[in-house]
Amino acid sequence: MEWKGIGAAPGFAMGPAFLLQRDEVKVERRSLSREEAGTESKRFDEKVAVAIVELERIRENAKQKLGEQEAEIFSAHILVLQDPEYIGAVKEKIQTEQVNAEAALQEVTDSFVELFESMENEYMRERAADIRDVSNRVMQRLAGISETSMDDFAEPVVLLAHDLTPSDTAQLDREKVAGFATDIGGRTSHSAIMARSMEIPAVVGLREITAHLKTGDYLILDGQSGIVLVNPQPEVIREYRQKADQYAAQQAEYKKLKDEPSLTADGLQVELAANIGNPQDAVGAVRNGAEGVGLYRTEFLYMGRDTLPTEEEQFEAYKAVAETFGKDHPIVIRSLDIGGDKELPYLDLQKELNPFLGYRAIRLCLDRSDIFKTQLRAILRASVYGNIKLMYPMIASLQELRAANRVLEEVKQELKRDKISFREKMEVGMMIEVPAAAIIADQLAKEVDFFSIGTNDLIQYTMAVDRMNEKISYLYQPFNPAVLRLIKTVIDAAHREGKWAGMCGEMAGNKTAIPILLGMGLDEFSMSASSILPARALLRKLNKPDMQSLAETVLQMDAAEEIKRYVEREVPAVKE
Numbered sequence: 374m375e376w377k378g379i380g381a382a383p384g385f386a387m388g389p390a391f392l393l394q395r396d397e398v399k400v401e402r403r404s405l406s407r408e409e410a411g412t413e414s415k416r417f418d419e420k421v422a423v424a425i426v427e428l429e430r431i432r433e434n435a436k437q438k439l440g441e442q443e444a445e446i447f448s449a450h451i452l453v454l455q456d457p458e459y460i461g462a463v464k465e466k467i468q469t470e471q472v473n474a475e476a477a478l479q480e481v482t483d484s485f486v487e488l489f490e491s492m493e494n495e496y497m498r499e500r501a502a503d504i505r506d507v508s509n510r511v512m513q514r515l516a517g518i519s520e521t522s523m524d525d526f527a528e529p530v531v532l533l534a535h536d537l538t539p540s541d542t543a544q545l546d547r548e549k550v551a552g553f554a555t556d557i558g559g560r561t562s563h564s565a566i567m568a569r570s571m572e573i574p575a576v577v578g579l580r581e582i583t584a585h586l587k588t589g590d591y592l593i594l595d596g597q598s599g600i601v602l603v604n605p606q607p608e609v610i611r612e613y614r615q616k617a618d619q620y621a622a623q624q625a626e627y628k629k630l631k632d633e634p635s636l637t638a639d640g641l642q643v644e645l646a647a648n649i650g651n652p653q654d655a656v657g658a659v660r661n662g663a664e665g666v667g668l669y670r671t672e673f674l675y676m677g678r679d680t681l682p683t684e685e686e687q688f689e690a691y692k693a694v695a696e697t698f699g700k701d702h703p704i705v706i707r708s709l710d711i712g713g714d715k716e717l718p719y720l721d722l723q724k725e726l727n728p729f730l731g732y733r734a735i736r737l738c739l740d741r742s743d744i745f746k747t748q749l750r751a752i753l754r755a756s757v758y759g760n761i762k763l764m765y766p767m768i769a770s771l772q773e774l775r776a777a778n779r780v781l782e783e784v785k786q787e788l789k790r791d792k793i794s795f796r797e798k799m800e801v802g803m804m805i806e807v808p809a810a811a812i813i814a815d816q817l818a819k820e821v822d823f824f825s826i827g828t829n830d831l832i833q834y835t836m837a838v839d840r841m842n843e844k845i846s847y848l849y850q851p852f853n854p855a856v857l858r859l860i861k862t863v864i865d866a867a868h869r870e871g872k873w874a875g876m877c878g879e880m881a882g883n884k885t886a887i888p889i890l891l892g893m894g895l896d897e898f899s900m901s902a903s904s905i906l907p908a909r910a911l912l913r914k915l916n917k918p919d920m921q922s923l924a925e926t927v928l929q930m931d932a933a934e935e936i937k938r939y940v941e942r943e944v945p946a947v948k949e
């Protein structure tokens with residue numbers, strides 16, 4: 374069987390499927406006879422015992438991989454299952470009310486959770502989540518869903534999930550996950566972007582693959598074409614092994630360009646930078662020949678945890694990235710861009726109908742200046758360790774830009790007062806990802822040091838197409854004339870003010886887009902680490918004047934498909 378989705382991160386993954394299940398069990402209340410209630414209570418005891426054994430195993434694993442402290446959470450979970458008040462209350466309910474274990478467990482859990490959540494003490498409130506978590510585990514065992522672990526497989530698995538949040542993706546274990554496939558998502562969903570940084574082959578937007586496959590099915594995943602093959606014949610496996618070998622050989626060829634400059638055929642130098650999400654990615658970026666960081670998505674520092682990162686933690690992370698690259702390489706740190714598909718549960722933000730149009734990024738930072746200032750302090754402090762630049766996301770008006778700069782100025786004054794050093798001349802730029810900003814780029818260019826075009830959002834807002842929605846992904850068109858014209862407007866506006874213009878949306882690493890962008894005069898291309906060397910190989914075959922006339926021609930065309938076909942015909946190297 375063959376499934377076709379959206380190729381999200383290139384490469385081939387082959388291995389057993391591992392279906393990530395996190396559906397809650399539907400509980401029905403059933404009355405029992407006195408005798409049945411006795412057996413039910415024993416059944417409950419057995420499942421609790423199974424859950425404890427599982428948790429002990431998870432705790433051991435966590436201790437080895439993450440350390441003693443991180444493993445403690447599982448000790449707390451085990452204690453919940455050994456708590457006579459909690460477990461005793463469930464058993465008593467089974468006996469006295471003569472009900473099934475699932476119903477008794479749910480009712481007792483609900484009352485415990487309610488009690489803990491109403492407590493003043495934050496520590497106790499957090500225990501409510503532990504109880505919920507642990508009861509889900511027991512509930513699954515009662516429902517006959519056994520826990521298969523990735524550890525049960527000798528080889529790395531292909532992970533199948535309805536969706537993976539960015540923080541799920543960040544926590545994937547490269548040794549155990551050969552690739553992943555999801556029902557929903559698009560090429561610019563953040564889990565797809567992260568897969569490219571982490572160099573994990575991935576296919577997204579497969580619609581309902583998880584409803585049809587099961588753990589243990591053998592899969593071949595092609596992250597380039599977006600194809601997933603299920604239980605293929607041996608000859609097909611052989612064919613794909615060959616393809617994977619060819620891919621590896623091509624990657625090895627690219628690696629030879631790692632320390633070469635990013636020059637066009639006529640000797641023009643452009644900058645090829647990486648998009649990163651954490652200091653670890655910076656190491657991968659250097660390995661892939663990045664000349665700097667064009668986008669550090671700092672929000673990942675805030676995710677997968679229960680509290681905001683401190684100034685010190687942030688400072689250490691920013692400094693680590695600067696040190697990985699060395700003093701001269703530019704590191705563009707973007708201030709917090711939370712919202713959209715990047716959630717922070719501990720901020721307790723209201724659910725919104727249109728999160729991509731909502732309370733996110735700079736809007737949240739200007740409202741929560743406590744969070745914003747802590748981050749700006751950390752960035753400024755790190756600025757003495759490298760060529761760090763600050764960039765604001767989602768700016769839609771001059772007023773927002775000025776407001777952000779006012780907060781920055783306040784933070785600078787505070788640091789001066791405290792005699793803490795920072796680089797006074799740190800460049801400050803902004804992303805162009807809202808069409809309004811692109812249209813007034815001439816005004817904005819006067820008040821920034823640089824622009825970086827965020828096409829992931831710019832396309833979604835220009836075309837009014839949700840970047841996460843696979844049903845309308847046909848409208849998500851980087852080559853749409855409207856998008857290309859906006860990009861040109863932005864680059865020209867920057868240049869007229871003597872400023873540089875970069876691009877950190879995924880389009881910057883798209884081989885068919887690169888000739889057009891070069892022709893339009895883009896100065897910096899920032900992309901997933903894995904796209905850098907293929908982009909460098911392509912640039913070496915391009916000639917600036919030719920690309921300028923190519924860009925002029927495509928700007929007069931009226932359809933995305935026509936533009937793509939034209940570039941592919943004129944510049945065959947984009948298909949290599």
Ligand code: PEP
Binds near residue numbers: 826828
């Ligand atoms: C963009 O919108 O193009 C961008 C780079 O930001 P993000 O993908 O994090 O929204």
Ligand code: MG
Binds near residue numbers: 766
């Ligand atoms: Mg964006």
